[in-house]
Amino acid sequence: MPSYRIVIIGAGNVATHLAKACQGAGHQILAICSRNIENVQLLAAAISCECLALDRLEHLPEADFYLISTSDSAISTIVEHWPAHCKKGIVAHTAGSIPLGILSSMQSRVGVIYPLQTFSKERNVDFQKIPCFVEGDSTETEAQLMALAQSITQLVQPLSSEQRKVLHIAAVFACNFVNHLYDIAVGIAQEQGINPDWLQPLIEETAAKVANLSPRAAQTGPAVRGDQTVLHKQSEMLEHKPELQQLYQLLSQSIYQKFHP
Amino acid sequence: MPSYRIVIIGAGNVATHLAKACQGAGHQILAICSRNIENVQLLAAAISCECLALDRLEHLPEADFYLISTSDSAISTIVEHWPAHCKKGIVAHTAGSIPLGILSSMQSRVGVIYPLQTFSKERNVDFQKIPCFVEGDSTETEAQLMALAQSITQLVQPLSSEQRKVLHIAAVFACNFVNHLYDIAVGIAQEQGINPDWLQPLIEETAAKVANLSPRAAQTGPAVRGDQTVLHKQSEMLEHKPELQQLYQLLSQSIYQKFHP
Numbered sequence: 376m377p378s379y380r381i382v383i384i385g386a387g388n389v390a391t392h393l394a395k396a397c398q399g400a401g402h403q404i405l406a407i408c409s410r411n412i413e414n415v416q417l418l419a420a421a422i423s424c425e426c427l428a429l430d431r432l433e434h435l436p437e438a439d440f441y442l443i444s445t446s447d448s449a450i451s452t453i454v455e456h457w458p459a460h461c462k463k464g465i466v467a468h469t470a471g472s473i474p475l476g477i478l479s480s481m482q483s484r485v486g487v488i489y490p491l492q493t494f495s496k497e498r499n500v501d502f503q504k505i506p507c508f509v510e511g512d513s514t515e516t517e518a519q520l521m522a523l524a525q526s527i528t529q530l531v532q533p534l535s536s537e538q539r540k541v542l543h544i545a546a547v548f549a550c551n552f553v554n555h556l557y558d559i560a561v562g563i564a565q566e567q568g569i570n571p572d573w574l575q576p577l578i579e580e581t582a583a584k585v586a587n588l589s590p591r592a593a594q595t596g597p598a599v600r601g602d603q604t605v606l607h608k609q610s611e612m613l614e615h616k617p618e619l620q621q622l623y624q625l626l627s628q629s630i631y632q633k634f635h636p
Numbered sequence: 637m638p639s640y641r642i643v644i645i646g647a648g649n650v651a652t653h654l655a656k657a658c659q660g661a662g663h664q665i666l667a668i669c670s671r672n673i674e675n676v677q678l679l680a681a682a683i684s685c686e687c688l689a690l691d692r693l694e695h696l697p698e699a700d701f702y703l704i705s706t707s708d709s710a711i712s713t714i715v716e717h718w719p720a721h722c723k724k725g726i727v728a729h730t731a732g733s734i735p736l737g738i739l740s741s742m743q744s745r746v747g748v749i750y751p752l753q754t755f756s757k758e759r760n761v762d763f764q765k766i767p768c769f770v771e772g773d774s775t776e777t778e779a780q781l782m783a784l785a786q787s788i789t790q791l792v793q794p795l796s797s798e799q800r801k802v803l804h805i806a807a808v809f810a811c812n813f814v815n816h817l818y819d820i821a822v823g824i825a826q827e828q829g830i831n832p833d834w835l836q837p838l839i840e841e842t843a844a845k846v847a848n849l850s851p852r853a854a855q856t857g858p859a860v861r862g863d864q865t866v867l868h869k870q871s872e873m874l875e876h877k878p879e880l881q882q883l884y885q886l887l888s889q890s891i892y893q894k895f896h897p
Contacts, residue, residue, distance in 0.1 A: 472866045491837070493838060493854070495845065506837060542834070544873055545835060547857055548884075551855070555855065557814070560810035564803060574807065580761065602709065622887070623808075629879060
């Protein structure tokens with residue numbers, strides 16, 4: 376397995392896990408660069424590499440890969456100020472919803488490595504099991520990004536910007552919105568003095584179930600049964616929380632209509 | 637461990653798993669009774685016990701426990717036609733949202749065993765790890781129902797009707813609505829020819845994450861980051877599906893407001 380020289384731009388959740396995965400695969404992290412000085416110092420200390428402020432791009436070392444995991448809006452600024460001496464390396468961003476085209480004015484070889492996972496700094500993940508979707512500005516660039524991705528995970532797949540955008544919105548429903556529903560459920564339980572830990576086996580089984588059954592076949596609850604009495608009573612119980620009541624009604628209706636067209 | 641004589645009323649998802657768990661714990665399933673003749677014949681054959689139609693309650697055998705896992709609306713009819721010769725056993729329903737009071741006119745000892753899990757016939761579950769919530773009409777009834785519950789699961793907890801109702805609505809958010817979001821995500825991916833299996837590691841990590849982090853701390857995605865560009869673009873992408881777009885906007889707003897009050 377070749378060892379690449381890598382610079383990470385960003386020090387948030389994705390950057391942190393990506394940097395650790397690259398280091399774990401035997402690559403050399405030359406520097407980590409971010410506008411959040413506190414974050415970047417912590418991460419650079421953990422990785423034992425140089426750290427740089429994002430407004431000092433001219434001090435970036437020469438590398439094989441520059442991986443940009445900043446907030447989506449920061450990418451344009453980086454593109455604009457990309458230093459001439461870094462143009463030999465491949466530049467790739469890691470954002471689901473941003474097309475490859477955002478990097479096209481860089482006069483570098485550019486691409487995307489999109490890891491489809493939810494990352495929090497406080498939680499370790501096994502990067503080897505994270506699907507990574509790769510796109511390059513040429514067959515050769517794509518092959519080199521595939522090689523890098525394959526060194527950190529077993530699940531690598533080429534994917535166009537157009538399809539990545541679709542996958543990202545699917546992920547927002549399957550992860551971000553789902554987690555928000557967990558938060559609502561925990562809040563409902565806690566408000567009445569019920570230990571929310573009791574919900575965890577249900578949460579995990581609901582997720583594990585759809586590995587074998589389609590979500591359509593796995594659906595349970597009052598809305599799929601068409602149990603109007605329970606639907607009505609539960610909606611009434613949320614009357615003091617109009618926002619939750621609206622979510623309850625909209626989601627119940629959406630399930631009901633799918634199964635009772 | 638004592639062996640009880642048990643009659644199961646209902647042959648749906650909950651009844652099926654409950655009957656198997658009771659039999660697995662060494663209890664004797666005397667009969668299974670349901671209005672759905674096809675379901676009840678299948679289940680009775682799997683359990684090797686007698687099967688009865690729901691309109692023949694007068695033929696029920698005498699038992700220690702009668703467990704009612706029918707549709708919520710069928711319980712009242714059962715209560716009304718409960719035969720005199722069955723009044724020595726304890727009658728318990730398994731519904732989250734129905735108070736114990738629905739059984740109070742039965743002139744039997746009555747209670748509730750509510751297993752907090754999503755059950756589909758097509759999927760096996762380890763009942764020993766399912767939290768069960770118990771309520772009885774007296775300390776003695778409750779103790780006997782606790783003993784029965786403890787014979788089939790390690791996680792037994794007394795819970796009032798009032799709190800059970802709250803736990804059930806929390807479960808609707810954490811399971812039924814979550815599964816519906818999985819279905820939407822799978823649909824979005826499939827529509828663009830993307831294999832929805834790529835979403836499974838994300839789905840499972842999102843669920844596993846909240847065993848250690850609170851959902852509040854685990855939240856990721858464009859809404860919590862306040863990334864208006866992505867929020868706007870993704871909402872636009874759903875323009876041809878007004879129902880999904882409405883869900884997208886409501887859930888994104890709800891997350892955004894929680895983190896940017």
